[in-house]
Amino acid sequence: MHKKFKIPFALTILAVALVGCSSNKPKVEKIKPSPLPKLVQAKNLQQVFSQHISATNKKDPLRLQMAVDQGVIYFIDPKKGTVDAFQGNKQVWSSQIYKKGTLSAGLEVGQGVVVAGNQKGELFALEQSTGKVLWQAQLSGPIITPSHIQLGRVITVTNDGNVYAHDAATGQQLWTYKLPNVALSLRGQATPVQLDPNNVLIATANSYVYGIDVVSGVPRLQRRVSVAEGRTDIQRVNDIDGDPVMMGQFMVTTSYQGQVTVTDLQQQQVVWTDNASSNKRPEVTRDAIYITTTDGKVVAYGLLTGQKLWENDQLLHRNLSNPVLLGTDLVVGDFDGALSLIDPVTGKITGRSTTKGEVTSLRVVDNQLYVSTQKGALSVWQNR
Template sequence: MDKKFILPFALTIVAAALVGCSSNKEKVDTKPLPLPKLVQSKQLVPVFSQSVAATNKDDDLRLQIAVDQGVLFIADPKGVVEAYKGKQRLWSTKMSNKDGLSAGVEAADGIAVVGNQKGLLTALDQATGQVKWTAQLSGSIIARSHIQIGHVITVTNDGNVYAHDEATGQQLWTYRLPNVPFSLRGQAAPVQLDPNNVLIATANAYVYGIDVVSGVPRLQRRVAVAEGRSDVQRLNDINPPVMMGQFMVTTSYQGQVTVTDLAQQQVVWSDDASSHQRPEVTQSKVFITTVDGKVIAYDLMSGQKLWENDKLLRRNLSNPVLLGSDLVVGDFDGVLSLIDPNTGDLIGRSSTKGQVSSLRVIDNQLYVSTQKGALSVWQNR
């Protein structure tokens, strides 16, 4: 079995290692900036919260919240999956295996899918929590699956892509990605390209498009370039892409933010920016958070930098998301910062517990997961 070595999530340690490789002995400031005082501060309204077991602090791969048909699905790294309708718990299922969970939840079409580090993929009935089927894959599952047109698409950490029938769990096809020996995060989660194809980003600076039904590759694009002498300096993980019409927006670690026109098969623009988070994209703007804690907005079509916020440096920012008229980012201390998407100004904040690992907006509500196991839902006032 091929293995990918995943470096710890402590990016400040990685940065320090890179500096140590240089002959320049200049000190690098790794202390997070204190939060600036706000004259007027908006706050988010908490809607729901639930605590589960914390994830390993050295593991940047987090179990995420899923929502389908108004039902909230959450997973515990110790192996518990629960469903909530509002604040009412509908069911709680403990996985029978002893290996806990490392990926999920993905929920659609009546099932909720989770995976573990031993490669066991499990589909649960959304209504009852009962196990519908399991499948043993070839490597660790550390990225959530994707459900599309009756297929469950899963990427294992040894570089294999699997498709299973969502009703029966039967394996329909497999596709082999190029194996990369080092990765910051491991394989990224698959995302939809169009009704018939999925996009899979890899740690070799490429994005692949694969036909969901047949497993035939339809697209292969290099979207980033990293330079350096060592394997660590050449790390170039691509985060899950975002589609906006015919434009694919990608960010990468030690690489670039890039907009690619898939209809014309050409790069529209690219700008050097190291990020380990998925971008937020609207019809006119691209928002990213960088490894060093900047929040940057670009014009989608021209690549012009609209603004740059450096008030949250070294605070280990989460992915940015738009909640109504506000841009939201989380940090290592559980702070949710609200930013004016037009100016980049900080306009408010709220707090949860633990390092914010992922943000999602569904039906104008903000879903937050943290490393300490705090799962919460928020909305604007």
């Protein structure tokens, strides 16, 4: 049995920097983040919702993203063990689901349930309208990324590489699928996403993506989408921690120390690939792909051509979040809570707003931007 070691992303960068040093006491030069560029007549966003929850460990940022459905916002407080629902600034309900330990993944909402998980592998499903706990299941390992709900199934990936499907209404375990082991990987996991109406897409630390039948648990697709090179195990770490994105028949993936890749699943062939290290979900339109790299670049590619449309290096080493499109603006967050607005056509930074703490998750739902930070600042923004 192979033991799988999870290492924090920041520690990986440090270890890579130390490779090849001959001194007994190597001095690691601290990389300074680029200062935010000065802006003239800058655009900004309007904040329409704000709440504060417990902060998470800065060395282990978790996917504590907010969920929204029919105008109701759902979020967890990781240390208090609560799930809250708000409509506007009015609290609809609050439910204490866990008193010991830390809720570590959430939330996903759909088909009448709200789903969260913790580091002990416990999965909770709450009634969406009331917050009442409907069922609870014990899984084999920590749950550090949100589940996915499809065809009445709750699909969850644990940190030890198991995929579970539970009946959304009853909690009955319907099937499991074991992903391949890897010896070393980042502390992270991509969220399961819908491949098509019948299958779910799972990205892994071994550079493969798997398409699994939601009803039966039978694998329908297996493709390697990235390759890393290096002399050491750390240099060859090649996780897919950013969620894959489907755009019609095209699957877009990014990987750490690997490539951004577009695969035509209908033709079963790679359309193009380009070397780029990213552990964040790409933003994809019918014409373009936008990624943030691990060293802080924001890059735009043509979806079908792979042509690099532009590259912005003004935010280097600022621990950028995933990029998202909000109306006519591309938005990225950073370690200091800055939300930079970028022209998606030219790559020029055009505006800025600020929240508190390192931005760990950005989502856009119904033309509103949902922001979560490591310090527990939750906020919703819209264009002015």
